[in-house]
Amino acid sequence: MALENINQFIKETTELTLKNMWSSDVAKELCGKKVPDGIFHENQSILQADATTLWLRWFVESVCSPTHYIEDTSKSEVHIYQDALVNINSAFPSSPKAYREELATLISKKIYSDVKVERDIGRTFATSEQKLKLIASTSEPRCWICGYKFTEEALDQFTKKKGRNPIELPKLVDIFRPRGIHINDVRIDIEHIIPVSQGGQGDENLALGCGWCNRYKSSRTSIYDVTSKPYRVKFKLGENTRYELPNPFWIVRMSATHQKCQHIDGCNKTVKNAELFISPANNSGSPNPTNLKVFCSDHDPLVFERSVSRESAKEVWANKRRKIIFDFNDED
Ligand SMILES: [Zn+2]
Ligand SMILES: [Zn+2]
Structure with missing residues (x-):
């Protein structure tokens, strides 16, 4: 573990948060800081994996909230796909149609698999x-x-x-x-x-x-x-x-x-x-x-x-x- 990287990281991030952690400029600077290796006692991969899957889940669910489909059991993967596509079309209007459709497929598959767990299917x-x-x-x-x-x-x-x-x-x-x-x-x-x-x-x-x-x-x-x-x-x-x-x-x-x-x-x-x-x-x-x-x-x-x-x-x-x-x- 390179201690100078850890020291530098703590110095820079502490300075930024002390400045004003409610400022969006500070947030932009903070997001550019890479967390140095070696500060997690071998748990780094778990911590980063869980952050990645959480961000993925938030993104997917921001396109289509699964709660609605858990409640309404008449909805299937096809309904989720259709709803997702409407939202994707308005969020990414200039992207090629094939990519928008692929994204709707990926998202509806992911949401439907979570919905099935919740519905106990x-x-x-x-x-x-x-x-x-x-x-x-x-x-x-x-x-x-x-x-x-x-x-x-x-x-x-x-x-x-x-x-x-x-x-x-x-x-x-x-x-x-x-x-x-x-x-x-x-x-x-x-x-x-x-x-x-x-x-x-x-x-x-x-x-x-x-x-x-x-x-x-x-x-x-x-x-x-x-x-x-x-x-x-x-x-x-x-x-x-x-x-x-x-x-x-x-x-x-x-x-x-x-x-x-x-x-x-x-x-x-x-x-x-x-x-x-x-x-x-x-x-x-x-x-x-x-x-x-x-x-x-x-x-x-x-x-x-x-x-x-x-x-x-x-x-x-x-x-x-x-x-x-x-x-x-x-x-x-
Ligand atoms: Zn032992
Ligand atoms: Zn046990």
């Missing part, structure tokens, strides 16, 4: 045969996102075994990923990694997920689908007082994308053979998406601190909710 549930096959395909069934090893009780419940013992909540939970505050967190969910309506099919598209990861993943795809700031809540962890918690979806996004321990010397722990944890790369830094790393328990810098009683975790996370009750981005 093509949603299929896994058969018990598929469930058993998934369990049998590995000696240690784990969550595909975080590597959490399912308990015997959860497996028995998943396969509807007769005479099974009830699932118990854990006494200790990870403060950053408090799986086990609710019973559903430790249940097994089956997931289509790519939604069926978007072409996902076959057994290899199915995966087992823990209830916690599944709940926070929901239908979100971009880290910018949730708030940009960590939650503010004061709590003690080991000897240290901490003031922030990461948004659960950031944890899901980082875990699901890396799926392996990111220890600097290399490590063979993956979601297939170990439970993985999220820690701030810089422990005293803010747990935001540039500063989150995936670790196995051998390399986890917070290994002795992260486990807290279920009750304490519940209280800390409940407090975080009260404090941001008016943040409408908070959907959990």
Whole structure:
């Protein structure tokens, strides 16, 4: 990482925002600044990919809002194409007709595939045969996102075994990923990694997920689908007082994308053979998406601190909710 580039970037952008961040001239200058490589602790590709897909979505939806088609189920891809073409014709009147039509096709395909997900078209549930096959395909069934090893009780419940013992909540939970505050967190969910309506099919598209990861993943795809700031809540962890918690979806996004321990010397722990944890790369830094790393328990810098009683975790996370009750981005 070239530190002089980072320093230069911070100097220039800070000066500009201090000048007047509400000025359009300042915005134009800021948009010309390239974010230097090396400031994202290996999360650069995820952050940029998610920004790109968000901008794409905003552009596509500015041509045709999908909400209308989700509500009105009589509308098909053809209707979206026709509506899109009208808007494209008025926005790009001097472009060649073939390009305008191609754009309408691209946009209507994209919107209709999102509409299908929202309308729940093509949603299929896994058969018990598929469930058993998934369990049998590995000696240690784990969550595909975080590597959490399912308990015997959860497996028995998943396969509807007769005479099974009830699932118990854990006494200790990870403060950053408090799986086990609710019973559903430790249940097994089956997931289509790519939604069926978007072409996902076959057994290899199915995966087992823990209830916690599944709940926070929901239908979100971009880290910018949730708030940009960590939650503010004061709590003690080991000897240290901490003031922030990461948004659960950031944890899901980082875990699901890396799926392996990111220890600097290399490590063979993956979601297939170990439970993985999220820690701030810089422990005293803010747990935001540039500063989150995936670790196995051998390399986890917070290994002795992260486990807290279920009750304490519940209280800390409940407090975080009260404090941001008016943040409408908070959907959990
Ligand atoms: Zn999980
Ligand atoms: Zn490791």
